[in-house]
Each structure stands twice: as C-alpha cells, then as structure tokens.
Amino acid sequence: DMKVTQMPRYLIKRMGENVLLECGQDMSHETMYWYRQDPGLGLQLIYISYDVDSNSEGDIPKGYRVSRKKREHFSLILDSAKTNQTSVYFCASSYRGRDSDYTFGSGTRLLVI
Amino acid sequence: GDKVKQSPSALSLQEGTNSALRCNFSIAATTVQWFLQNPRGSLMNLFYLVPGTKENGRLKSAFDSKESYSTLHIRDAQLEDSGTYFCAAEIPGTGSNRLTFGKGTKFSLIP
Numbered sequence: 001d002m003k004v005t006q007m008p009r010y011l012i013k014r015m016g017e018n019v020l021l022e023c024g025q026d027m028s029h030e031t032m033y034w035y036r037q038d039p040g041l042g043l044q045l046i047y048i049s050y051d052v053d054s055n056s057e058g059d060i061p062k063g064y065r066v067s068r069k070k071r072e073h074f075s076l077i078l079d080s081a082k083t084n085q086t087s088v089y090f091c092a093s094s095y096r097g098r099d100s101d102y103t104f105g106s107g108t109r110l111l112v113i
Numbered sequence: 114g115d116k117v118k119q120s121p122s123a124l125s126l127q128e129g130t131n132s133a134l135r136c137n138f139s140i141a142a143t144t145v146q147w148f149l150q151n152p153r154g155s156l157m158n159l160f161y162l163v164p165g166t167k168e169n170g171r172l173k174s175a176f177d178s179k180e181s182y183s184t185l186h187i188r189d190a191q192l193e194d195s196g197t198y199f200c201a202a203e204i205p206g207t208g209s210n211r212l213t214f215g216k217g218t219k220f221s222l223i224p
Contacts, residue, residue, distance in 0.1 A: 031210050043199065043214040056208065090156065100203075100210045101146060101161035107154055 002027045006091050006105035013112050019078035021108050023091030029103075030096040032074040034058075034066065036087040037107075043090065049074055050096060081112045116140060117202050119215035127223045131188050134218045136200035138181040144203040145176045145183045146212060151196040159185070159198075187220075195222050 004025045013019050023032065034046040035058075045058030047066040055066050063085060067075045074093075078085055089108045094100040118137045126132055136145065147159040160167050162176040162183065171191075176183040183202075187194055197219050201212035 040216070042216040043201075045211065048208065048211060050209070058211075088154065092156075094210055096210055099161065100144075101158050102148075102201075102212065103158060104148070104156035107156075 002103065004091055004093055004103050004105035006089075006108050008108060009106065011108060011110045013081050013110065015083055015112055016080050019081045019085075019110065019112075021076040021078075021089055021091075021110070023074045023076070023093075023105055025072055025074075025093040025103070027093060027103065028071065029093035030071070031094050031100065032068065033092045033094075033102070034064070034074070034076045035090045035092065036060070037090060038087050046076065046089075081110075083112050086110060086112045115216070116204060116213050117142075117200060117215040119198075119200055119218050121218060122216070123219040123221070125221040125223060126190055128190060128192065130190055131186065132190060132220070134185040134187075134198055134200075134220075136183040136185075136202070136215055138183075138202050138204070140204060141181065142176075142178060142183075142202035142204055145174075146201045147174055147183070147185050148199045148201065149194075149196050150199065150217070156199075190220075190222055192222050192224065195220060 032049045035043045049055045049068045091105040092102045145162045160174040164178040166175045171188040173186045197217040201214040
C-alpha cells in the first residue's frame with residue numbers, strides 16, 4: 001500500500017522546546033515536501049527536498065530546518081518552538097519531473113503553548 | 114496578489130446536483146493538481162493535469178493553459194464529496210515540481 005506516513009499525529013510542546021516531525025514514504029519518490037496549513041492561508045511550502053541532502057527553502061522557511069539522510073525519510077525540525085508555529089503540518093512526496101502528482105501524509109497537529 | 118485564485122470560496126448544494134469549481138492563474142502554469150481535503154483533514158489527490166481533460170467516475174477536470182484556468186466538475190454530488198477542494202499549479206520559475214496552492218473551495222452537501 002503506497003503511502004506517506006507522518007509521526008506523531010498530535011503533539012503539544014512548550015515554547016522554547018525543540019520539535020521533531022517525522023515523515024516516511026514507501027514509493028521511492030525523489031522529491032519530498034513540508035507544508036503548514038493555517039485557517040485562511042491555505043497550504044504554505046516550508047521546505048522541499050529533491051533527494052538525499054538536496055534541500056531548498058520554500059516560501060516560509062524561517063524558524064524551521066530539515067534533514068533528509070535517506071530517500072524515504074524527511075524530517076522537519078523546529079529549534080526552540082514559538083507559539084506562532086502552532087499549525088497543522090503536512091508532508092508530501094512525488095516523483096521528480098513529469099507525472100509528479102503529490103501524495104500527502106495525514107498531517108501532524110502541533111500546539112505550542 | 115494571489116497567483117492561484119479559486120472560486121467560489123464556499124458552495125452548499127443538495128445531494129444529486131452538479132457543480133463546477135474553478136481555478137484561475139494570474140501567470141502561466143504548466144501543470145495543475147486538484148485535491149480534496151475531507152472533514153477529517155486528510156488530503157487526497159484527485160487529478161494531475163497537463164493541458165487537457167481527465168475524468169474519474171463522477172469527477173471531471175480540465176486545464177486550459179492558454180486561458181490560464183482549470184475546472185473541476187462534480188456530477189450527482191454525494192455526501193462523501195464533502196470537504197475542501199484545493200487546486201494547485203506548477204508555475205515556471207518557482208522550482209521544479211513546486212506547487213502553488215489556492216485557498217480552497219469549501220463544499221457542503223445538504224442531504
């Protein structure tokens with residue numbers, strides 16, 4: 001069953017704590033993405049990864065960093081979380097080039113208090 | 114301004130009716146994808162389009178790159194069609210495979 005798996009589904013952190021969101025895919029997709037979704041703002045791209053150790057900033061990278069050491073795994077790290085990083089975070093993956101339809105994970109709801 | 118504009122922002126219809134959602138692009142797009150976010154929050158890919166038309170069951174989508182728009186038609190709407198529909202476009206110059214999303218159309222069915 002081809003899918004994108006995100007862990008954890010729900011997370012509560014205190015301001016200033018470090019946060020690690022994990023994403024895995026079993027489709028050998030080269031490209032992976034991290035988005036956040038906020039009411040009224042739609043989906044905003046945080047980072048994109050074209051393959052192992054080949055990462056590029058998206059539209060809102062400030063306050064985030066990523067790690068991709070294996071093709072099937074892409075992590076989003078928040079160093080010293082802020083309350084305005086409370087959001088729903090989605091990971092997605094796709095083939096690179098043509099027929100690059102996205103497959104999304106189920107999302108992680110992060111609350112920073 | 115928004116590069117990808119969806120209309121309407123919300124739509125409420127009775128079961129069994131037909132509807133059309135639209136996505137306009139302010140600059141040229143090369144590919145378009147349509148997604149449904151169901152009430153539980155999961156995002157499902159409905160269509161990946163290069164210029165042209167695709168059909169899947171009661172759903173049909175078209176992408177006209179010259180006129181810079183895409184449409185999603187829902188025929189005989191059912192309760193499981195409820196949710197928010199997003200279109201997203203791949204725009205040259207923004208990066209390979211990188212999508213720009215619209216803000217969505219919230220679609221509700223009245224039984």
